Amino acid sequence: xxxxxxxILLPDFVRGSLGDELKTGVEEHLQRCASCRTELDExxxxxxTIGQEHRVDVPPYYFGSILPRVRERLEEKRGISRIWNPxxxxxxxxxxxAVLAFVLLSHIPLSVPSADQENPFTAIAGSATPEEFADILxxxxxxxxxxxxxxxxxxxxxxxxxxxxxxxxxxxxxxPSSSALGDIAELSSQQLLTxxxxxxxxxxxxxxxxxxIP
Amino acid sequence: xxxxxxxxxxxxxxKGNEGAFNELVLRYQQKVYWVARRFSNDHDxxxxxxxxxFCKVHQGLNEFRGESSLFTWLYRVxxxxxxxxxxxxxxxxxxxxxxxxxxxxxxxxxPDRVFERQEQKSLIEEAxxxxxxxxxxxxxxxxxxxxPYEEIAKILGTTVGGLKANxxxxxxxxxxYINRAHGTR
Numbered sequence: 001x002x003x004x005x006x007x008i009l010l011p012d013f014v015r016g017s018l019g020d021e022l023k024t025g026v027e028e029h030l031q032r033c034a035s036c037r038t039e040l041d042e043x044x045x046x047x048x049t050i051g052q053e054h055r056v057d058v059p060p061y062y063f064g065s066i067l068p069r070v071r072e073r074l075e076e077k078r079g080i081s082r083i084w085n086p087x088x089x090x091x092x093x094x095x096x097x098a099v100l101a102f103v104l105l106s107h108i109p110l111s112v113p114s115a116d117q118e119n120p121f122t123a124i125a126g127s128a129t130p131e132e133f134a135d136i137l138x139x140x141x142x143x144x145x146x147x148x149x150x151x152x153x154x155x156x157x158x159x160x161x162x163x164x165x166x167x168x169x170x171x172x173x174x175x176p177s178s179s180a181l182g183d184i185a186e187l188s189s190q191q192l193l194t195x196x197x198x199x200x201x202x203x204x205x206x207x208x209x210x211x212x213i214p
Numbered sequence: 215x216x217x218x219x220x221x222x223x224x225x226x227x228x229k230g231n232e233g234a235f236n237e238l239v240l241r242y243q244q245k246v247y248w249v250a251r252r253f254s255n256d257h258d259x260x261x262x263x264x265x266x267x268f269c270k271v272h273q274g275l276n277e278f279r280g281e282s283s284l285f286t287w288l289y290r291v292x293x294x295x296x297x298x299x300x301x302x303x304x305x306x307x308x309x310x311x312x313x314x315x316x317x318x319x320x321x322x323x324x325p326d327r328v329f330e331r332q333e334q335k336s337l338i339e340e341a342x343x344x345x346x347x348x349x350x351x352x353x354x355x356x357x358x359x360x361x362p363y364e365e366i367a368k369i370l371g372t373t374v375g376g377l378k379a380n381x382x383x384x385x386x387x388x389x390x391y392i393n394r395a396h397g398t399r
Contacts (some may be wrong), residue, residue, distance in 0.1 A: 008382040017360075046389035050357070053338045058247070058257065066243045066261075067236055070268045077269060 006036050014043050220284040227275050235275065239268050245359070246292050252354040253296035255339045263299055267292050282368055289361070289369045293351050300347055341391035349384035356381050
């Protein structure tokens with residue numbers, strides 16, 4: 001018999017719960033195995049300590065209280081299972097959801113903002129006197145955004161002006177007074193239009209006389 | 215009804231006699247409680263486990279076909295519920311949930327609570343609490359309940375040889391714990 005087999009039999013040997021045959025085998029092994037005897041001593045001490053353990057008691061009323069509380073818990077579980085039974089989950093819950101959605105939709109106003117509400121500037125301007133409105137515009141005109149807009153607008157005006165002047169030059173070149181352009185007669189009209197700068201246009205206009213820019 | 219065998223009570227319950235279930239609770243409540251108590255080392259938790267075990271028995275008894283004895287089946291349910299409790303407890307300890315719940319708990323003391331606080335956890339209970347769950351289950355069922363290995367094997371779904379080794383190691387660990395405690399106290 002190997003030592004490992006005796007070791008795992010020792011707890012039952014100590015407690016007297018081994019069959020006769022096994023008990024005799026263990027006893028014979030212990031006579032010739034010091035290691036297992038040491039193990040046996042340890043186990044006997046441990047069992048003695050465990051045996052001295054003061055078994056904790058429960059209050060006398062405790063065991064009488066278990067059944068009613070088990071019944072109570074079963075009722076609670078039944079209540080929960082009733083809530084989640086298939087009829088409830090498949091029919092009642094969707095129906096309840098639909099009713100709830102209808103109630104919410106019919107009572108919550110779907111607010112569509114009026115034109116005044118949509119544009120805060122209109123709302124401010126509408127309630128301001130002309131003087132206040134002028135002040136607001138003046139104040140806004142110093143903001144960087146306003147300056148950017150102004151710059152863009154000014155540039156646009158300048159471009160338009162240039163375009164008009166070029167149109168005038170084109171007409172002048174094509175018209176009966178084209179002889180007035182003697183100094184630049186060698187230039188083709190196409191080249192002239194492409195290369196003309198602002199100062200060139202002004203000079204041409206001066207030469208052409210008193211043409212007004214509309 | 216207290217004279218009925220387990221099989222007769224199960225049969226009675228399966229025919230709709232709720233009184234048969236009540237008798238089963240009264241018959242086994244102490245055994246279930248003490249197994250739960252050894253697992254949880256705590257009266258409140260053992261009480262909770264005991265109630266849960268009987269709720270599961272109530273739910274499962276209609277499907278019980280007597281392939282094992284009611285006794286074995288009942289212990290299996292008890293061990294499973296207790297092991298689940300231990301798993302949950304480990305998670306709660308890891309996240310410190312018990313401390314939070316204690317802080318948030320009702321200040322009023324129930325009689326059970328007072329009783330629980332008055333008792334000191336014994337050295338043996340502390341030692342058992344350090345055992346791995348399998349060894350703890352084997353130790354509780356073998357030492358305290360004195361259930362034969364063959365029955366424990368059915369309850370835990372393992373082999374008799376493995377159980378004997380588990381039992382031996384459990385006792386040795388308890389002995390080591392006691393020796394260390396005596397050395398430091």
